[in-house]
Amino acid sequence: MTAFVTFCFRRATTWALALLLVLGLALPAAAQEPQAPPAAAAAQGAGISVPLGTPLAPGYVLGTGDKLRISVFGEPKLDGEYVVSSTGIVSFPLIGNIPASGQTVEALQESIRSKLAAGYLKDPRVSAEVLNYRPFYILGEINKPGEYPFVNGITVQQAVAMAGGFSYRANTKRVFIKRALDTTERPVQIKGKAVLLMPGDTIRVGERFF
Known part of the structure; x- marks a missing residue:
């Protein structure tokens, strides 16, 4: 009986040491895995081109109101x-x-x-x-359409909140954004995505189809 207990104890100890060895090799690799910057993660899959840095980065293009x-x-x-x-x-x-x-x-x-x-x-x-920075504009199916001061790092969802929220007719899954230097607006999916704004952007919130 004593020999059997000793055998089981040794077997459990061997498995425990093997598990610790595996974890010791895996953890450093996980710690070295690069993480996407917050701004990049927010912009990923937004459907429009947005800078991976902030508007403060070199290369920002000036416009009326700056x-x-x-x-x-x-x-x-x-x-x-x-x-x-x-x-x-x-x-x-x-x-x-x-x-x-x-x-x-x-x-x-x-x-x-x-x-x-x-x-x-x-x-x-x-x-x-x-x-x-120059202001952004939000119009369409929004409670308080108009001009609002740009804040570095602001998202479409935050802009909607500043403008009093969506109207009851609003399409809350998609908006249209026109960049300050663009000539046309582009549809952007916003459901589950933090879409970053740039100074001078115009956001148009359309109607949803009932």
Whole structure:
């Protein structure tokens, strides 16, 4: 009887050690498995092209309504906050109107620098950053259609909540989104998906078919 108990104990110990060995090999591999960034996960399968980073990333294209802070090193009188006008320009001291809509922040920064260097300042150093992004718009079957301030990382679902929610006739599974620089809108499935917005987007909520 004692020999049988000893045999069972040794057999159980062997299985336990084998299990621990397998788990010890599997856990490091799982820990090294790359995880998708939150923004990428939210955008995946949304049906439209959205940036994997945030709108703060380099390459953001300016548009009407964007508010900028522009600074020139050593020239405090030129430092200030500037808004891209309805005609797509920024009015800057000394050099006048500078085309901004459709330009990246970096391109606008370089444009201002080069114009200041052309007879106004010696080797100017210019920096520009976006303070407030242009608003987004939501219309159609929504309780409070209109213009709303853009918040970095906002989703369609959050925009709907800001606008008072869907009307009783609304199609809650799909909306239409027109990007600021696009000429047409595109249908986007939103059920079960966190679809990210960009500054200047127009969201149209259609009717559902009863």
